Amino acid sequence: MKYIRNCAGAALFCLIVYFSVLSSVATAANTPASADRFLKQLLGAEHHGMGGSFVGTTRGANALGSNPAGIRAAEESQFVIHATRFPRTLALLSKPNLNANYEDYGQYEQGSYGIETLNYIFPMGRLGTFGLALAFLQEGRFRRVDHQGKALNSFAENNLAIGFSYGLNILKGTVIGVDTKWLRSKVTDVNEVEHLGHGYAYNVGLIQQIGDTIQIGVVARNLSNGLSFSEVSIPDTMARTIVAGIAYQRELSDIALRIGLDAHPPFRDGVRANVGVEVWYRNRVGGRIGYLRHTEKRHASVFLLETGAFEAEERLWKAEGLCFGIGIRFGNITLNAAYTPHFIPTVTTEERIHIAQGAGAYAFSIGHTY
Numbered sequence: 001m002k003y004i005r006n007c008a009g010a011a012l013f014c015l016i017v018y019f020s021v022l023s024s025v026a027t028a029a030n031t032p033a034s035a036d037r038f039l040k041q042l043l044g045a046e047h048h049g050m051g052g053s054f055v056g057t058t059r060g061a062n063a064l065g066s067n068p069a070g071i072r073a074a075e076e077s078q079f080v081i082h083a084t085r086f087p088r089t090l091a092l093l094s095k096p097n098l099n100a101n102y103e104d105y106g107q108y109e110q111g112s113y114g115i116e117t118l119n120y121i122f123p124m125g126r127l128g129t130f131g132l133a134l135a136f137l138q139e140g141r142f143r144r145v146d147h148q149g150k151a152l153n154s155f156a157e158n159n160l161a162i163g164f165s166y167g168l169n170i171l172k173g174t175v176i177g178v179d180t181k182w183l184r185s186k187v188t189d190v191n192e193v194e195h196l197g198h199g200y201a202y203n204v205g206l207i208q209q210i211g212d213t214i215q216i217g218v219v220a221r222n223l224s225n226g227l228s229f230s231e232v233s234i235p236d237t238m239a240r241t242i243v244a245g246i247a248y249q250r251e252l253s254d255i256a257l258r259i260g261l262d263a264h265p266p267f268r269d270g271v272r273a274n275v276g277v278e279v280w281y282r283n284r285v286g287g288r289i290g291y292l293r294h295t296e297k298r299h300a301s302v303f304l305l306e307t308g309a310f311e312a313e314e315r316l317w318k319a320e321g322l323c324f325g326i327g328i329r330f331g332n333i334t335l336n337a338a339y340t341p342h343f344i345p346t347v348t349t350e351e352r353i354h355i356a357q358g359a360g361a362y363a364f365s366i367g368h369t370y
Contacts, residue, residue, distance in 0.1 A: 049325015050276025051290020053260030055245025068177030089358030111140020
């Protein structure tokens, strides 16, 4: 038995190394499609409140879209509805002028948008656990305007994902899961022309139980050959990523404690990590607190009004700060709510930034077990 557990640990390590190399090659070579970022946001309020940590802590219907191995933890059928609301974000950038005084020279504006997901899982005994998921994003327009209003990027888009998941115990304390998603992505360019793309993406996850209190996990996300846009200028690749995590859980009298920590290697654009703590009292009322730090490069084609030409633009965006969440259970019904910091553009040399609006996002969920 000890030999088998050592083999499982070695396999987990090999998966981490292998998919880390894949993600490094994929993200370095291409500009990701908009659906790529959409799939990485399919977390529920439970995990948002814990700083976005999910790899080792995920369980039941909340695991759909994150680490599919976690669906095997449920002993009963579950249905969960998630809703995440991202505010209208307005970021003002300033630089020093000839008098060494800082003045506004441009702004980024992201319209408000939201993500809705429906997750359903049903255990089938030794056959494993099956899951179905539906997710939809309606994203507002994004604009980048200079101080004269001459440069503009205005795209509206939405994404739809329909998924099927499966989780199975392969060894004692070892669970593997996979989910596949059919994607439909609609993007509107600066000329108000809509472009439709379709494709598939896959997540493969593994969770290893160590003793009664510790779980370690790894998940490879967005394994895909990309989307099929007829317009070649529309980004269509999916960035493969790897996330590794560890969770600690303990029950003390009327208190249930859970701690999660995730890391997103490789750290090309800075450290990307999530840490969170969850405490439940008598399985009725729960509180969560966490901290996240995520960075991502966003690419945009800016339409220059004065020349009628396009110009490629790239900037690093970051979400960093404290997260908070609460949970309440009424019988078989669970309600969750969470607050998390939102992504904002980072500054370059001699820049300053002021977030005039939209520094936080909110998530809500309602689940039923039967």
